[in-house]
Amino acid sequence: MILDGPNIKSQSGDGVTQATLSTAQLLQHNSSIRRRVGSITVRHNKDRETPLPIYVGLTVHARTRKRDLIEMLFDLGLSISYDRVMAISTSMGNRVCEQYHRDEVVCPPNLRKGLFTTAAVDNIDHNPSSTTSTDSFHGTGISLFQHPSLQNNGTYRREHSVLE
Structure with a gap:
């Protein structure tokens, strides 16, 4: 009603x-x-977050x-607070680490079970100077590819909420 005015067509739920x-x-x-009397700050409740x-x-972070x-x-009033952003980020990281310990393997959390x-695997080498190795880097890059089909879309390994 705030955006479209008081007409029945816009309030019927069609074309929101x-x-x-x-x-x-x-x-x-x-x-x-x-709201507390005299309070200038609004305290947001996690249960009412949208x-x-x-x-x-x-996204901004x-x-x-x-x-x-x-x-x-x-x-x-357009975003959650920076402290809440950091709490969500920390929670996500902790839950992924818990999954690594539970599965006893480090792999992307969005990999699905039952998919081909x-x-x-490739080497990552960076050596800007051949006389010294102070700035050199050597590592290994691994890319995983899953192949879902119409018959087999795979199953999620575990579903959980990261906003708790």
């Missing part, structure tokens, strides 16, 4: 726009059950790594 969904998510994220502010915070930018978007998988 992304702008409408985003506005609804931001309203939910920025609303509070109770996907849009989380997406904005994580992934692309820029700028704390000030994320905090500015948080102050505008091929690998390509």
Whole structure:
């Protein structure tokens, strides 16, 4: 109703726009059950987080790594806080490490079970100077490729929420 006005056609649920969904998510994220008298800051509840502010915070952090930018978007009500971004990032890393320990193998967490998988292995050598080895690097790169088909799409190894 805020975006399209008070007409029955726009409120019937047909043709809901992304702008409408985003506005609804931001309203939910920025609303509070109770606000303390005299408080100028809004305390956001994790239980009331919506996907849009989380997406904005994580995307901006992934692309820029700028704390000030994320905090500015948080102050505008468009994103989660930088501290929450870091908590989600830490949680994701910890859960992937737990999966490595559980599976007793280090591999990408999005690999699926039951799919034909091929690998390509290559050396990574960088030696800018042949007289000294102070700036040289030697490593191995491994790329894994899975081949899903219409009959076999594979199964996820484990599903869990990273936002807890």
